[in-house]
Amino acid sequence: MTPLPAKPARLFPTARAEAAVANKPTSTAQTEHPAYRLAFQDDEFLLRDEARPVRLQLELMKAEIALAEARIASTFVFYGSARIPSPEDAAALVAASEPGDDRRIAESLAAKSHYYTVARELARLASSVGEDAAGKQFVVCSGGGPSIMEAANRGAADVGAISVGLNIVLPFEQVPNPYVTPGLSFQFHYFALRKMHFLMRARAVAAFPGGFGTFDELFELLTLVQTGKVPALPIFLFGRDFWSRVVDFDALADEGTIARSDLDLFHIVETADEAWAIVKAHYSL
Template identity: 55%
Template sequence: MNPEDKTGWTPLPHSDEDLGRAKAVPDTPQTRAPAYRLAWDDEDFMTRRELRPVRLQLELLKPDMLLSERGIRSTVVLFGGARIPEPGGDAWAAKNETQKKNLLANAKYYDEARRFARLCSEESAKTYYREFVVVTGGGPGVMEAGNRGANDVGAPTIGLNIVLPHEQAPNEYVTPELCFNFHYFAIRKMHFVMRAKAVAIFPGGFGTMDEMFETLTLIQTGRMERVPVLLFGKEFWSKAVNIDYLVEQGTVSPGDENIIDFVDTAEEAWKIIQDFYNLA
């Protein structure tokens, strides 16, 4: 038995062996027909609508298996806007002067995200990068800042990209072996929280709010253990989402607002995580 084979000995051929054999058969009308292809090697078959449950399972399995093989047990998640530029950068997403002004003002959160990711990654190094590994959506803006901060201190960092109608290539700071691509938003969001020991949320738009409220709902309903949920920029979030108003209206229970901690700096956020987990 191959010592690197973790599946154990079997008298039956492995799928990769049969895949090679199938490709080596003589070229005939029969072997060229789509029906002859092994099912998992048939792209047309695997993308049929009836195979959606199988694809959902594969998107859940693949990243989980690769992260487990890497020994990654926990993560710190950074959510935030793709449109937030680096300080001194271009507000490429602005549609008018007001948006340009505001995006450039919010560029400070790029620096905070980058510094916060550095702090997380320095702690991660103490565990040989098994705990507190930085994960982002893998795109530009705040996501880039998070991956970049980890990269600054030589730490591995995860990117969970998704196929969008407009091209979104992974940012250059994601560790290539930990750069994943998704078709299903739901499975991608599962992977964000499956190992999360903390969730940091920076200013962003609908996507960031979707990710934020999914996390809050899971914690509020007891479907996820309590972890620090850190909202960077109290001024921004108090205008974008009025949690106190929801409490006043009775649509959120008193005390649920305490799931959230508002912070303005990376150091504030990291101190909350340190206190929560009794880190030295």
């Protein structure tokens, strides 16, 4: 009996190949109508409300595939304000402000510019861990924007390491900061999917002074750890003066709305070295 020919690697054509053919149809009333487009090439169809479950899946899948292909085994996540200036820009921010409340706010933000330096230094330390058999460890991951986020990605770039940026579509333009690795710069429509990617590989999280976005990300993480959805990991709140003023954690425990032991879920720290020492001890680095 003559041996059967080897089975081809693929039985069906790839979607890419089929799409190339589908893009060159004979022009008729039928082929010109959107209904004739391949579903995955039909933007009008994909953007319908009914296709939301598909879009949610795509936002989860796209970044996940890219991070896996980059062999990113774990991340060090940075949360923080998009308004705190770098030390180089602090004086200019104050100088450009108007006398009065505007000047007071500018001076308050400028006084926090040292956190930019701290975030940058912590990112350098995390990025120096490198790679093991499982992949790249403690890869810096930020929201991809300016200020504290920029400092984190910049710290990774300082030591020649890759870093991740997870931007979100906002009513005002938010351009990825220039220090994010281009192939690891993502843009999200859904906050929920963005927050999932922040935490799926996180082995440590640093929260610097910030606003609603920082609070949203931080308290969701604390809730996940508190409820056992996420294993305990080093969580850092940078700036005792800031955090003790804006959140009275002890009062929550005194009121009984959280357990006293929940105060041990995070560390309030001031310096990069202080936080990194806790990470090293936690993971026996």
